[in-house]
Amino acid sequence: MTKITSKYVWEVPVRVTHWVNFLAILVLSVTGIYIGNPKSLALAPSGYVMGWVRFIHFVVAYAFTISVLARFWWMYKGNRYANWRSFVPFINADGRHKMGRMFRYYVFISKEVPYVEGHNALAGATYLLVFGLYLLSIVTGFALYAEYAPDSVMFKLFGLIFIPFSSQGVRLFHHILMWLLIGFAIHHIYSAWLMDVKERGGVMSAIFGGYKPLREKE
Amino acid sequence: MSRTRDGNEHDGLPDPALPPPTVWEERGISRRDFMKFCTAMSAALALPPAFAPKIAHALDQVKRPTLVWLEFQDCAGNTEALLRSSHPTVAELVLDVLSIDYHETIMAAAGHQAEEALAKVTKEQKGKYLVIVEGSIPMKDNGVYCCVGGRTAVDIAREVCGNAFATIAVGSCAAYGGIPAAAPNPTGAVGVKEAVPEATVINLPGCPLNPDNLTALVVHYLTFNKLPAVDSHGRPLFAYGKRIHDACERRPHFDAGQYVEEWGDHGHKKGYCLYKMGCKGPATWHNCPTQRYNMKTSWPVGAGHGCVGCSEPLFWDSMTPFYRRLPNVPGFGIESTADKIGAGLAVATAAAFAGHGVISGMRHDKGKPEDHEEA
Numbered sequence: 111m112t113k114i115t116s117k118y119v120w121e122v123p124v125r126v127t128h129w130v131n132f133l134a135i136l137v138l139s140v141t142g143i144y145i146g147n148p149k150s151l152a153l154a155p156s157g158y159v160m161g162w163v164r165f166i167h168f169v170v171a172y173a174f175t176i177s178v179l180a181r182f183w184w185m186y187k188g189n190r191y192a193n194w195r196s197f198v199p200f201i202n203a204d205g206r207h208k209m210g211r212m213f214r215y216y217v218f219i220s221k222e223v224p225y226v227e228g229h230n231a232l233a234g235a236t237y238l239l240v241f242g243l244y245l246l247s248i249v250t251g252f253a254l255y256a257e258y259a260p261d262s263v264m265f266k267l268f269g270l271i272f273i274p275f276s277s278q279g280v281r282l283f284h285h286i287l288m289w290l291l292i293g294f295a296i297h298h299i300y301s302a303w304l305m306d307v308k309e310r311g312g313v314m315s316a317i318f319g320g321y322k323p324l325r326e327k328e
Numbered sequence: 329m330s331r332t333r334d335g336n337e338h339d340g341l342p343d344p345a346l347p348p349p350t351v352w353e354e355r356g357i358s359r360r361d362f363m364k365f366c367t368a369m370s371a372a373l374a375l376p377p378a379f380a381p382k383i384a385h386a387l388d389q390v391k392r393p394t395l396v397w398l399e400f401q402d403c404a405g406n407t408e409a410l411l412r413s414s415h416p417t418v419a420e421l422v423l424d425v426l427s428i429d430y431h432e433t434i435m436a437a438a439g440h441q442a443e444e445a446l447a448k449v450t451k452e453q454k455g456k457y458l459v460i461v462e463g464s465i466p467m468k469d470n471g472v473y474c475c476v477g478g479r480t481a482v483d484i485a486r487e488v489c490g491n492a493f494a495t496i497a498v499g500s501c502a503a504y505g506g507i508p509a510a511a512p513n514p515t516g517a518v519g520v521k522e523a524v525p526e527a528t529v530i531n532l533p534g535c536p537l538n539p540d541n542l543t544a545l546v547v548h549y550l551t552f553n554k555l556p557a558v559d560s561h562g563r564p565l566f567a568y569g570k571r572i573h574d575a576c577e578r579r580p581h582f583d584a585g586q587y588v589e590e591w592g593d594h595g596h597k598k599g600y601c602l603y604k605m606g607c608k609g610p611a612t613w614h615n616c617p618t619q620r621y622n623m624k625t626s627w628p629v630g631a632g633h634g635c636v637g638c639s640e641p642l643f644w645d646s647m648t649p650f651y652r653r654l655p656n657v658p659g660f661g662i663e664s665t666a667d668k669i670g671a672g673l674a675v676a677t678a679a680a681f682a683g684h685g686v687i688s689g690m691r692h693d694k695g696k697p698e699d700h701e702e703a
Contacts, residue, residue, distance in 0.1 A: 146653060146667065148604065150595060152585035159585030216684075223693045257610075258574055260559075273560050276646035277611035278637070282654045282666050289670025293677045300681035304688055 116321040119191050119227055125320055127181040131244075134174035135295065139288055141167040146285060171251055178244050191228030197238040199231035209235060223308050227322060233301065240294055243287055250284040352388070362387075372544040372619065373556065374566045386551040387425065393550075394457040396449055397431035398488060400481040401474050401508045401517055402463025406499040407433045409536035426458070426546065432476075443477045450491045458549070459492040460542075461485065464501040464508045465523040468516030482523050489527040494555055495520055496530050498542060500643050503531035503562070510644035521562055530555050531562040535638035540619050541567040561641055563613070572609035572635050575617040578602065596632065606651040607634030614639045 120128075141163050151159045185194040199205030208231035214220035216232070224230060229237065253268035257277070260269070271280060306314040316322045352362045363384060370379040399407070411434070428434075430446045437445055449457055463481075466473040471480035489495040497520040500506035508517035521529040532541055545564060548556050556564040573579065581587070581601040588596040588605050601607070612635050616627045629635055637647035646655055657666050 143667075148585060148587060150585060150587045150589060150600070155580055155584050155586060157584040157586070161583040161585075163585075218687060218691065221691065221693050257571055260569060260571075260613075269560075276640065276642040278608070278646040278655050279642075281611065282657070285654060285666045286657075286670065289666070289673055292670070292674045296674060296677045297681060300685060304685065308688070308693060 113325070115324050117227060117324050118320055119189075119322045120316055120320045121184075121188055121192060122320070123180060123184045123188060124192050125317060127177045127184070128317060130173060130177040131181075134170050134177065135291055137170045138167060138174060139292060141170070142285075142288055168255060171248070171255070174244075175248050175252075178241070178248065182241075196229045196234040197241070199234050205231050208232075225309050225311055227311075227324070230305070236294075240291070243291055243294070247284065247287045247291070250280050250287065253280060254284060369544055369547045372540060372566065372615075373548055374569075379551075383547055383551050387547065392425065392427045393493075394449055394453050395426040395428050395460065396446060396457060396488060397428065397433075397460045397462065398476075398484065399432050400461065400463035400465050400476075400485070400502070401515065402499065402501055404433055404462070405536040406462045406502075407431075410539045410542065425550070429457075440477075446488065450488055454491045455493055457492055459489050459495040461489065461495055461497050461502040461520045462499055464505045464515075464517035464519060466508070466515035466517050467523060468514070473515040485520060485524050485527075489520060489524045489529070492527065494528045494530060494549075495524075496532060496542070496545060497521070497562075498532045498537045500533040500535050500638055500640075503533035504641040504643070506533075506535065507644055528555070529562060530558060530564060532567070533563065533639040533641075533643075534614065535643070537639075538567070538614075538616070538619055538621060541615070559613070563639075567615045567619070568613045568639070570613065570615065572612045572614055572616055572629070575615070576601075576609055576629060577617060578629060599632075602629060602632075602634040604653070605634045606649065606653060608637030608640075608647050608650075609635040611647075612637040612640055 144163050145160070145167060148160060148163075151157070184192050185197075190196075195201075199209055208224065208226075211220065211222070211224050212230050212232035215222065215224060228234075249268060249271065252264060253271045254277070256262055256265035256268050259265055275283075302313055302317075305311065310323075312321070312323045353359065357365075363380065366383040366387065367377060367380040369383055370377060373379075397407070429449050430442065432442075435442060435445075463474075465471070465481045465485055467482060471482040474481040476484060497503045501508060501517070502520050504519045505513070505517045505522075506519075508515060509519075519529075519531070520527065521531070530545065532545065534541075541564075544566065545556065548564075548566075556566055558564055559568060561568075573582070576582075578599060578601045581595075581599070582603055586595060586598075586600040588600050588602050590596075591605070603610075607629065609629060616635070617629070620627045620630070634650070636650045637643055640647065649656065652665065654666050657664060657669055660669055
């Protein structure tokens with residue numbers, strides 16, 4: 111017989127930042143696409159369509175930044191599943207072995223489902239890349255935003271990016287980062303669904319409730 | 329006939345109650361016009377109006393600092409912009425206050441005579457004269473792609489700019505390499521600061537530069553005997569401290585959400601924002617919207633064409649295509665925009681994972697947790 115117990119894996123800050131990031135990326139992508147390629151929606155010059163869309167983009171950008179920074183802080187304060195070590199599995203041999211095992215499963219070489227409690231090693235390493243994309247989006251975004259106020263501290267800080275790179279180059283990169291994050295989101299939802307089916311580890315519900323089922327043989 | 333302070337002509341002797349005519353009045357510029365010019369200059373330099381008398385005082389002193397004008401890989405467009413600034417203006421006369429000892433396009437001397445004049449300036453006025461450079465400097469193959477009098481541009485620039493009080497790089501070519509530096513940059517063209525790092529260089533980019541900004545810079549130098557504050561690209565903040573987008577007369581249409589969708593459409597006729605037509609105003613730092621060109625007659629966006637970002641570093645490469653929002657992605661076709669590639673990437677990712685999902689669904693894994701009936 112198998113006894114099913116449950117284990118608290120994803121703490122509140124992990125789940126909250128996950129969903130704030132999800133909503134923020136959704137809103138930022140939709141508003142960002144409009145900012146990059148707007149439609150003439152205003153009927154009168156007194157309208158403020160682009161003004162509001164940009165306002166939403168900037169406010170949500172702040173929320174996203176705070177969420178990402180909070181998640182970084184939780185990498186040190188949270189439980190072991192939230193810890194920064196989950197995102198750098200490649201620093202030791204065991205982690206590299208686990209990454210290889212997961213990779214072999216994904217590319218249909220191996221048929222063994224590697225059941226894990228927290229992030230699987232390959233996913234953890236992927237999230238490191240995603241955190242990198244977040245940071246680059248934040249830096250390029252605030253740099254472009256701060257251009258309106260060249261005397262601000264923000265421009266003095268983020269505007270340094272315009273010494274080696276052109277404003278248009280940074281803008282292009284900001285767009286490309288969005289598409290990479292959308293590509294990641296598609297992959298992420300698929301992988302979560304796949305592992306939910308294959309692993310039966312309750313990964314889908316865990317991101318809502320925080321608990322994962324543990325099967326113990328008696 | 330003589331002139332009085334208001335510039336009007338009167339019969340008889342000058343009014344003895346008025347001070348003797350200044351250098352300006354002798355040149356046929358009324359006191360009133362002169363003061364108007366000084367006020368306009370203090371505005372261009374973003375100084376409080378109280379500075380106008382100070383500027384007037386400085387310009388009344390005839391110091392005649394020496395200026396040499398060098399041309400390298402250029403089209404003489406900046407010279408043209410300056411010379412054609414309409415009927416004689418105070419601005420032109422300010423440049424008369426300078427002793428222009430060498431200017432290839434307008435000097436009378438030629439050949440060895442001209443080169444001697446230049447050599448004399450660099451030797452006798454070391455550290456005191458001003459240089460204006462127009463055009464980029466080729467660095468490839470020891471700089472052989474641009475030679476004047478048998479010497480390479482970079483060699484001349486090192487000597488002339490290196491010994492000057494300061495160098496004013498006019499136009500985007502002299503400032504950052506400009507059009508000659510566009511990919512693949514066959515001559516290895518660079519701006520003055522990159523070619524002669526030891527020189528004191530102030531950049532006045534633009535294609536061409538706005539002569540008003542050059543005049544303001546010279547007035548600043550004559551008034552304060554130093555160069556104005558610059559940004560991280562060596563451009564004076566009084567002229568390049570703000571984005572075109574943030575001072576644009578069409579900005580309310582941008583915020584409202586009213587855009588020109590195609591040339592000559594309803595929005596274009598009504599003066600809507602040119603953002604969708606590829607206007608680079610949001611990426612360009614210049615005072616065009618306020619200073620304008622040709623005696624403040626107009627400027628590109630005012631005339632109904634988007635900004636092409638001519639005064640930015642990496643112009644041409646980062647500002648093309650002119651009629652699109654974003655640069656092309658290197659390695660993809662000319663017509664591919666980043667967003668088309670991105671959408672393609674998203675669709676391809678979804679398709680790949682859909683395929684992966686179908687295969688995964690058909691496979692039976694080893695070490696599978698027990699099935700429902702056992703649980």
